[in-house]
């Protein structure tokens with residue numbers, strides 16, 4: 197009845213596009229938040245088969261789920277609370293992004309318990325002001341890291357940070373702060389292989405800041421990280437198509453109110469088509485009256501209120517019947533609305549549209565890797 201079609205071949209293709217742009221830097225494929233709604237395990241398997249260098253997630257719980265699914269690629273997890281499952285993470289060979297002395301000490305304790313060397317990436321805050329050590333905390337964090345390296349508990353694999361994507365001047369200032377934090381670390385005698393700073397947008401905008409690795413999320417899913425650029429301009433292919441089948445049609449006279457609040461009233465005798473997707477599936481209620489869907493290659497506005505389970509489209513006198521396929525969004529190259537179009541209609545960004553898709557949608561995967 198409702199289907200999210202996930203084109204895994206498009207994701208593998210987008211990985212290649214981003215790998216070419218990365219000019220020799222490693223690519224960390226970011227699969228947090230259920231791979232931005234695309235299905236974390238299936239996407240991770242495909243990326244692993246396509247030779248991704250790292251997989252990136254926010255939480256250790258996500259990393260553990262990947263390991264349970266048999267994913268062997270290096271995994272980096274970077275968002276932790278103080279009581280995080282560091283022991284489990286080390287047992288499963290998960291690398292940890294760490295930003296403060298407390299977490300570093302807890303990870304060292306977990307290394308002692310498990311007898312496993314913790315592979316860590318130290319995070320410097322270069323101006324985003326989310327996690328990451330401040331410039332003032334940096335030398336203390338490095339000192340502790342050196343001591344824990346000497347004790348044989350940790351290995352520092354990398355140093356990383358994250359841009360605010362505010363504008364070029366702000367980003368360049370962050371790149372400069374990153375370089376000086378790296379310099380301080382080097383001068384302190386700390387050894388590490390990987391510097392990584394940029395996500396999709398920074399890796400596209402600042403080739404000089406790709407260092408040894410880039411962390412790419414949204415571009416892998418074929419979406420642009422920029423609101424003013426279409427993904428196709430970068431040769432990226434959208435991987436998610438959201439579809440449903442019309443559950444019912446009815447003829448109604450002019451002047452009928454449609455759906456909650458009668459946002460839409462019929463102008464003439466017309467056909468109403470009922471589509472079984474609502475905000476429970478992640479279709480934003482805010483898109484009511486602004487988004488469009490495609491039926492038989494023709495675009496129709498969702499002019500009435502999107503409800504929890506369903507919405508109605510006024511198709512006039514067109515030949516639309518129960519069971520007909522409706523595309524809510526997909527690859528605009530095929531003439532259907534894009535996730536970007538829906539994002540604009542809902543006053544949000546493409547990231548939020550795809551990440552929130554779920555509810556009662558079935559996911560169908562194209563190009564799925566063989567299970568071994």
Ligand SMILES: *Cc1c(COP(=O)(O)O)cnc(C)c1O
Pocket residue numbers: 226228274358394395396397411412413414415421
């Ligand atoms: C989510 C995330 C990314 C990926 O960002 P995109 O804009 O989707 O490429 C990279 N790094 C960190 C730290 C993140 O949280």
